[in-house]
Amino acid sequence: GVTQSPTHLIKTRGQQVTLRCSSQSGHNTVSWYQQALGQGPQFIFQYYREEENGRGNFPPRFSGLQFPNDSSELNVNALELDDSALYLCASSTAGGGLQAGFDEQFFGPGTRLTVL
């Protein structure tokens, strides 16, 4: 399955954080979502074959990497209080463009980030 680390993280405003995700074996696409308390997950961006392939309404201080070994990272710079949320990664086999066909996404358990 999809795994994420760490489970919980506490940072202070202005710091930088890196969250990690290990995709399901054979999946070539990873998406990251932010879920604030009481809200549904919001799409941050997607990586396909190690390149960003679609981005939601998030500022450039949110960035990511995808590696050939099914792992990926979400980096957030200059943390703000509103960045406190559950960060979810989801892997799938579909990707590659705006018209890419849909395939089920499998979510990891998430990393709960608290910014003080």
Added chain:
Amino acid sequence: RKEVEQDPGPFNVPEGATVAFNCTYSNSASQSFFWYRQDCRKEPKLLMSVYSSGNEDGRFTAQLNRASQYISLLIRDSKLSDSATYLCVVSGGYNKLIFGAGTRLAVHP
């Protein structure tokens, strides 16, 4: 306007009740539709896909009305274990998922 809007919750129902959730979406070009279930402090999990012809999985029935851009989920004979947040989800470009805010269901004895 939010891209996906759901009934506000929470829904508090007794065991055995039938409960219906509704959802509307704004992008008429959306192609795929889903209901996800999310337990407290856990990740969302796919409950079922939604098709224009309607689909049923045991006690769960989902319907899609493309003309009205409306999605529904019906749960019959509610169980305590059905207590969770139900998320209406629409696919966008790049295989991304667009989630509603979710409707919380609490089933009590």
